[in-house]
Amino acid sequence: xxxxxxxRREFIALLGGAAxxxxxxxxxxxxxxxxxxxxxxxxxxxxxxxxRMVAQKLSPALGQQVIIENRPGAGAVIGTRAAAKSAPDxxxxxxxxxxxxxxxxxxxxVNKDFAPVGLIASTPVVLMxxxxxxxxxxxxxxxxxxxxPGKLTAGTPPPPTINYFAAELFKSMTGAEITIVLYKGTGPxxxxxxxxxxxxxxxxxxxxxxxxxAGNLRAIAVAAHARSAALPDVPTAAESGLPGFEATFYYxxxxxxxxxxxxxxxxxxxxxSMLESEEMTKRIVTDGGDPIAGTPEEYAANIEHEExxxxxxxxxxxLKIE
Numbered sequence: 096x097x098x099x100x101x102x103r104r105e106f107i108a109l110l111g112g113a114a115x116x117x118x119x120x121x122x123x124x125x126x127x128x129x130x131x132x133x134x135x136x137x138x139x140x141x142x143x144x145x146x147r148m149v150a151q152k153l154s155p156a157l158g159q160q161v162i163i164e165n166r167p168g169a170g171a172v173i174g175t176r177a178a179a180k181s182a183p184d185x186x187x188x189x190x191x192x193x194x195x196x197x198x199x200x201x202x203x204x205v206n207k208d209f210a211p212v213g214l215i216a217s218t219p220v221v222l223m224x225x226x227x228x229x230x231x232x233x234x235x236x237x238x239x240x241x242x243x244p245g246k247l248t249a250g251t252p253p254p255p256t257i258n259y260f261a262a263e264l265f266k267s268m269t270g271a272e273i274t275i276v277l278y279k280g281t282g283p284x285x286x287x288x289x290x291x292x293x294x295x296x297x298x299x300x301x302x303x304x305x306x307x308x309a310g311n312l313r314a315i316a317v318a319a320h321a322r323s324a325a326l327p328d329v330p331t332a333a334e335s336g337l338p339g340f341e342a343t344f345y346y347x348x349x350x351x352x353x354x355x356x357x358x359x360x361x362x363x364x365x366x367x368s369m370l371e372s373e374e375m376t377k378r379i380v381t382d383g384g385d386p387i388a389g390t391p392e393e394y395a396a397n398i399e400h401e402e403x404x405x406x407x408x409x410x411x412x413x414l415k416i417e
Contacts, residue, residue: 096413099348104366106203110415114310123183125207125256125357125358125361126157126158126159126185126186126263127159128159128186129159129160129162129188130160130185130186130187130188131148131162131164131188132149132153132154132162132164132188132190133164133166133174133175133177133178133188133189133190134146134163134165134171134189134190134361135166135167135169135171135172135173135174135190136165136167136174136190136281136282137165137167137279137280137283138165138282138284139280139282139285139302140225140252140281140283140284140299140302141299141300141301141302141344141382142171142190142192142280142346143163143280143282143283144214144301144302144382145190145216145301145382146163146190146265146377147163148375148379149190149215149366150162150163150221150282152369152372153362153365153366153369153373156365156368156369157378160304161188164235166174167255167279168297169250170253170254170255170256170259170278171192171256171289172201172202172255174189175189175191175201176201176203177232178209178349178351179352180200180203180205180351181351181356182351183210183350183351183352183353183354184354184355184358185348185355185362186270186390187351188348188362189209189218189348189349189350189399190346190348191205191209191211191346191347191349192255192256192257192344192345192346193344193349193374193398193401193402194254194255194256194345194401194402194405197233197327201255203254205238205402206350206395206398206399206402207352207396208352209349209351209394210325210349210350210351210352210354210359210391211347211348211349211391211395211398212347212348212349212359212362212366212391212394213347213348213363213366213367213388213389213390213393213396214345214346214347214364214387214393214394215346215347215370215379215386215387216345216368216379216385216386216387217343217344217346217384218237218300218301218323218342218343218346218383218384218385218416219300219318219319219323219324219343219344220258220279220297220298220299220342221298221300221303221314221315221317221318221329222236222265222295222296222297222314222315222316222318222344223295223296223297223298223313223315223318224294224295224311224312224315225270225286225288225289225291225293225294225300225305225312225313226298226310226311226313227291228294228295228312228313230295230313230315231313231315231339232315232316233315233316233332234336235315236315236374237269237271238297240271240272240273241271241272244271244272245269245272245274246274246386247273247274248273248275248276248293249262249273249274249275249285249292249293249294249295249310249360250276250277250278250287250293250296250298251275251276251277251278251296251297252277252278252279252281252284252323253277253279253300254414254416255405257343257344257405258284258297258299258344259277259282259297260341260342260408260409261318261340262275262297263275263412263414264340264342264408265297265340265412266339267411267412268339268340269337271412273295275321276293281301281303282302283297283389284302285298285302285303286307287292287305287311287364288303288312289311289312294312295315297318299300299344299383300323300325300326300382300383300384304381304382305368306399311353314326315329315335316330316331316334316335316340317329317331317332318331318332318340318342318343319331319332319342320333320341320380321347324385325380325381325382325383325384327352327380331348331405342417346384347394347397348362348393350362352398359391359402360391363377363390365400365410370386370388371388
């Protein structure tokens with residue numbers, strides 16, 4: 096009887112091991128072909144630039160080309176939705192940014208339909224202005240907006256981007272009536288800011304730093320608790336008299352839910368190794384970001400926290416994020 100029970104346990108254990116073989120084998124041989132990295136924003140913006148840096152470094156690390164596929168539209172919803180519906184085999188990844196699951200009709204739940212791989216970097220939203228605008232401080236912008244309610248135009252990518260929520264938070268906290276002008280991404284926004292087609296913008300450093308340094312744009316204030324290493328002379332909103340005005344953009348890498356854990360771990364390992372390199376750290380900081388290397392679980396916790404924070408703002412202001 097004991098012998099038979101022992102044999103039965105061994106047989107069940109053997110079956111369990113056999114069931115795991117395909118997943119283990121896939122992870123050991125992954126990847127066998129090129130990988131698509133969906134960037135749900137237009138070329139030229141901050142997310143696109145970060146995605147291309149990641150693809151450039153992951154390609155040799157994985158031994159297969161990582162191909163960027165820009166799929167902009169609906170505030171990153173179109174590309175993110177396409178990624179959510181892709182096969183969970185590790186051959187479709189997506190650049191994720193804070194807030195992409197907030198629209199009512201997004202068609203996915205960022206906490207359920209994705210397997211977080213890892214955080215890449217963070218960067219604060221920065222209030223910028225065309226140099227011809229007679230403003231040099233946050234107080235100047237607020238005064239100008241209140242002097243002619245509704246006439247000051249403020250550019251931002253559309254909801255559900257953190258840039259857009261920063262604009263709404265700014266209106267709520269200051270009582271300034273500004274007219275929000277929506278752009279497909281930070282690239283088009285930066286172009287129109289430089290061209291003087293929009294007065295101010297809630298933009299990212301990575302998309303505009305070269306123009307700030309060239310004097311084509313003026314950085315007014317950083318919406319963060321501390322100054323940016325990339326813009327050390329630009330005060331925070333708190334230093335400018337508006338404490339609590341904070342909006343941080345988090346960049347991360349995700350895969351469709353159901354992607355085998357060994358593949359997620361392989362991707363996370365390569366991502367962390369890349370982010371811990373001096374070269375990549377320098378590139379991210381140069382572009383105005385702060386590298387963040389961590390586990391898939393840490394990224395999942397970040398997503399949950401940030402989504403909750405902005406959902407609270409949406410409810411408080413009664414915003415309709417379609």
